[in-house]
Amino acid sequence: xxxxxxxxxxxxxxxxxxIVTKLSFEAIEAxxxxxxxxxxxxxxxxxxxxLIDWNMPNVNGLEFVTTVRGDPRLREMTLVMVTTESEQSQxxxxxxxxxxxxxxxxxTEGAMIEKLALLGLVPTGxxx
Amino acid sequence: xxLSGSDFAFVAQMVxxxxxxxxxxxxxxxxxARLLPVARExxxxxxxxxxxxxxxxxxxxxxxxxxxxxxxxxxxxxRDREPFTALTDVIVPELIRTRAGTRKVRVxxxxxxxxxxxxSLAITLQEALPPGWSYEILGSDISNEMIKRAQxxxxxxxxxxxxxxAPQLIQYFERNGAHWRVAPALRRNVSFRLLNIxxxxxxxxxxDVIFLRNVLIYFDVATKKAVLRNVARLLRPDGWLxxxxxxxxxGIDDNYERVAAGRTSAxxxxxxxxxxxxxxx
Numbered sequence: 001x002x003x004x005x006x007x008x009x010x011x012x013x014x015x016x017x018x019i020v021t022k023l024s025f026e027a028i029e030a031x032x033x034x035x036x037x038x039x040x041x042x043x044x045x046x047x048x049x050x051l052i053d054w055n056m057p058n059v060n061g062l063e064f065v066t067t068v069r070g071d072p073r074l075r076e077m078t079l080v081m082v083t084t085e086s087e088q089s090q091x092x093x094x095x096x097x098x099x100x101x102x103x104x105x106x107x108t109e110g111a112m113i114e115k116l117a118l119l120g121l122v123p124t125g126x127x128x
Numbered sequence: 129x130x131l132s133g134s135d136f137a138f139v140a141q142m143v144x145x146x147x148x149x150x151x152x153x154x155x156x157x158x159x160x161a162r163l164l165p166v167a168r169e170x171x172x173x174x175x176x177x178x179x180x181x182x183x184x185x186x187x188x189x190x191x192x193x194x195x196x197x198x199x200x201x202x203x204x205x206x207r208d209r210e211p212f213t214a215l216t217d218v219i220v221p222e223l224i225r226t227r228a229g230t231r232k233v234r235v236x237x238x239x240x241x242x243x244x245x246x247x248s249l250a251i252t253l254q255e256a257l258p259p260g261w262s263y264e265i266l267g268s269d270i271s272n273e274m275i276k277r278a279q280x281x282x283x284x285x286x287x288x289x290x291x292x293x294a295p296q297l298i299q300y301f302e303r304n305g306a307h308w309r310v311a312p313a314l315r316r317n318v319s320f321r322l323l324n325i326x327x328x329x330x331x332x333x334x335x336d337v338i339f340l341r342n343v344l345i346y347f348d349v350a351t352k353k354a355v356l357r358n359v360a361r362l363l364r365p366d367g368w369l370x371x372x373x374x375x376x377x378x379g380i381d382d383n384y385e386r387v388a389a390g391r392t393s394a395x396x397x398x399x400x401x402x403x404x405x406x407x408x409x
Binding site for chain 1: 294
């Protein structure tokens with residue numbers, strides 16, 4: 001399985017990459033939403049999962065989610081927002097746009113794994 | 129079974145040195161509860177004996193496990209998932225048949241800690257019960273501090289990240305500054321009270337479902353027997369008891385029988401299980 005890690009912070013991409021790698025995903029990094037969309041366009045197969053920051057240059061996380069949901073080829077991707085945006089109204093917006101889950105920064109590794117487990121993306125025993 | 133002042137100071141100093149976490153006085157209960165499994169694992173009969181030995185003979189590995197035990201927050205929403213799924217898929221459909229007369233379900237979260245389990249049960253029933261049904265959740269704990277926290281029903285950003293699906297966060301919680309507060313619609317069905325489940329319990333109407341998870345591990349066999357006896361009196365004859373994944377009634381209390389509940393197991397009183405067993409008086 002493959003996971004896209006989309007964040008303009010290199011440090012955050014490293015943290016997320018470490019977590020998804022632990023869960024046996026191959027990680028693909030992108031520094032913003034546009035870069036992620038460009039990478040996706042060039043991929044013959046769509047990754048199963050994307051972890052998406054909200055505030056990024058060019059195409060932000062919400063715009064990325066909206067674009068992915070509107071593209072039949074990308075519709076199967078599981079989308080998880082990972083952001084410091086913590087207002088209730090923002091979470092409502094992201095879910096309405098089509099995000100499946102929402103993780104508020106800061107988060108612990110355990111919390112991220114629990115969220116991915118909710119989405120059925122954690123192999124049994126991987127979070128013990 | 130509260131920790132002595134000097135034992136507490138020893139642990140507080142260690143955790144401060146190793147993890148920069150300050151354990152304020154008044155957290156003796158928390159330290160004791162978290163360290164009991166560590167002490168048991170190390171073969172000590174009690175936390176006091178365990179700490180006395182450690183002070184005589186320092187052991188870096190054990191010190192590390194103490195620090196971990198005190199810095200890991202184990203409380204998450206819908207913890208272990210399967211019991212909640214079983215409630216939705218197996219138990220609620222049965223209760224809809226058997227409680228059609230009263231249309232009311234009572235559930236007890238017997239060691240409710242900071243309240244996540246009780247509120248997770250409330251969310252589950254809110255979504256699983258048909259319109260026109262009502263439910264009551266009782267959360268109980270031995271710590272007054274935890275009861276107060278659970279009653280307030282307010283959780284930090286970090287706490288709501290733990291296992292709570294985002295759609296349920298926005299539906300059942302309200303943002304309150306840096307915290308999230310359980311919405312009144314959910315909270316009015318949940319109450320909390322201070323109870324020591326190892327002692328005789330006050331009379332209460334019986335429960336359809338009891339969650340007593342990761343509690344028995346803290347007790348010796350005699351106390352386990354007393355707790356299970358107390359619980360049996362408050363479980364309806366056809367009710368369901370959930371224990372933690374590493375716990376069982378087998379070899380401790382023969383009044384219970386383990387039964388399948390979805391993809392996990394639960395316990396029911398033998399008199400309710402159609403196995404030809406004699407009814408309890």
